[in-house]
Amino acid sequence: MPAKVYVTALAILISGQCIADENRPMRPVSTYSIVARDPATGQIGVAVQSHWFSVGSMVVWAEPGIGAVATQSFVDPGYGPLGLQLMRSGKDASQALTALLAADEHADVRQVGMVDANGVVANHTGNMAIAEHCDLAGESFTVQANLMWKPTVCTAMAAAYGAADGDLAERLLVSLEAAEGEGGDIRGKQSAAMLVVSNDRSQPPWGGRIVDLRVEDQAAPLPELRRLLTMARAYNLMNAGDEYMMRDEIERAVEAYGAAEALVPDSHEMIFWHAATLAGAGRVEESLPLFARAFAMWPLWRELVQRLPASGLLPDDAELMAKILATD
Numbered sequence: 001m002p003a004k005v006y007v008t009a010l011a012i013l014i015s016g017q018c019i020a021d022e023n024r025p026m027r028p029v030s031t032y033s034i035v036a037r038d039p040a041t042g043q044i045g046v047a048v049q050s051h052w053f054s055v056g057s058m059v060v061w062a063e064p065g066i067g068a069v070a071t072q073s074f075v076d077p078g079y080g081p082l083g084l085q086l087m088r089s090g091k092d093a094s095q096a097l098t099a100l101l102a103a104d105e106h107a108d109v110r111q112v113g114m115v116d117a118n119g120v121v122a123n124h125t126g127n128m129a130i131a132e133h134c135d136l137a138g139e140s141f142t143v144q145a146n147l148m149w150k151p152t153v154c155t156a157m158a159a160a161y162g163a164a165d166g167d168l169a170e171r172l173l174v175s176l177e178a179a180e181g182e183g184g185d186i187r188g189k190q191s192a193a194m195l196v197v198s199n200d201r202s203q204p205p206w207g208g209r210i211v212d213l214r215v216e217d218q219a220a221p222l223p224e225l226r227r228l229l230t231m232a233r234a235y236n237l238m239n240a241g242d243e244y245m246m247r248d249e250i251e252r253a254v255e256a257y258g259a260a261e262a263l264v265p266d267s268h269e270m271i272f273w274h275a276a277t278l279a280g281a282g283r284v285e286e287s288l289p290l291f292a293r294a295f296a297m298w299p300l301w302r303e304l305v306q307r308l309p310a311s312g313l314l315p316d317d318a319e320l321m322a323k324i325l326a327t328d
Contacts, residue, residue, distance in 0.1 A: 030059045030072030031185040032153055034161060034175045035113045035121070036141035037068075038168040042199025043210060044068045044115060047172040049192040049221055051147075051185045056193025056214035064208030065117050065201025067093060073111035073129045073146045076104070084205075087116050094122040111135070113142040117199060132186075138162060143175065149183035156182040169196050169211045169229055177222055192221035194229070210236070234263040238270060241277065250281040268297035276305070279324065280314050292327040 061080030071079035086096035119140035160178030241256035275290035
């Protein structure tokens with residue numbers, strides 16, 4: 001191990017942040033995961049599925065402009081924050097993983113995948129991980145699996161990720177779906193998670209989150225994760241619309257709200273705020289059919305709309321309010 005990496009790892013241990021706590025029970029928490037960096041956008045992400053409750057609470061870690069970590073098998077969650085700390089200090093993914101493994105008395109049962117903001121990847125599968133196990137690194141990504149029904153899961157995941165279209169979140173999910181299609185976890189399926197962050201290192205560790213989803217306990221976690229990903233995209237568009245409104249870019253706000261509504265057409269909340277944006281911008285006639293749809297789906301929007309003028313979200317105009325409330 002390079003001397004500087006060893007010194008950094010030693011400093012982490014001295015500070016009390018220990019790998020391999022002897023009092024921590026070891027359980028085979030996770031089964032298959034992928035960490036990756038999108039070279040086109042710089043986005044960094046990690047995704048996992050397992051037959052274990054709330055797999056995302058321990059396995060997935062990522063920080064904007066720094067890297068991502070999946071820590072699994074007989075999991076030690078410390079590999080996540082400590083790996084990110086090492087990468088934040090200037091180590092690449094390979095150096096960070098090497099340092100942590102050197103400080104771990106139980107490296108033989110660990111399975112870890114890491115990627116840094118430059119696309120350097122590293123993985124490790126201890127020889128005591130439960131078969132079938134595998135790992136496979138490609139350009140700016142690595143996949144890893146244990147407790148598989150078949151030994152071919154990693155090959156399927158890597159091929160699916162490489163062939164997939166779309167943004168990083170879509171490609172991560174396609175890779176997980178390929179693993180499930182290959183047989184997946186020998187125990188079945190229960191939970192899944194995905195975390196995708198931006199390439200903006202100026203964001204705080206808790207910020208820059210583009211996708212942050214967890215399915216804690218579900219008979220079919222990947223279809224649910226895909227549903228949530230669609231919902232996350234829609235709400236990202238809603239948030240973008242809000243930002244456009246704050247900048248008085250009405251046309252762009254309306255476009256963003258409309259795109260969100262198109263993704264989730266049965267969301268009465270998205271329909272309502274689309275309508276409110278149009279009405280607030282003076283495009284009242286366009287807003288009325290949307291208000292009517294929202295009121296039909298959730299009648300309490302009629303009450304809420306009357307509270308918006310006091311918050312500056314609609315003009316304080318009795319004639320306008322009467323017209324909105326008259327829709328059916």
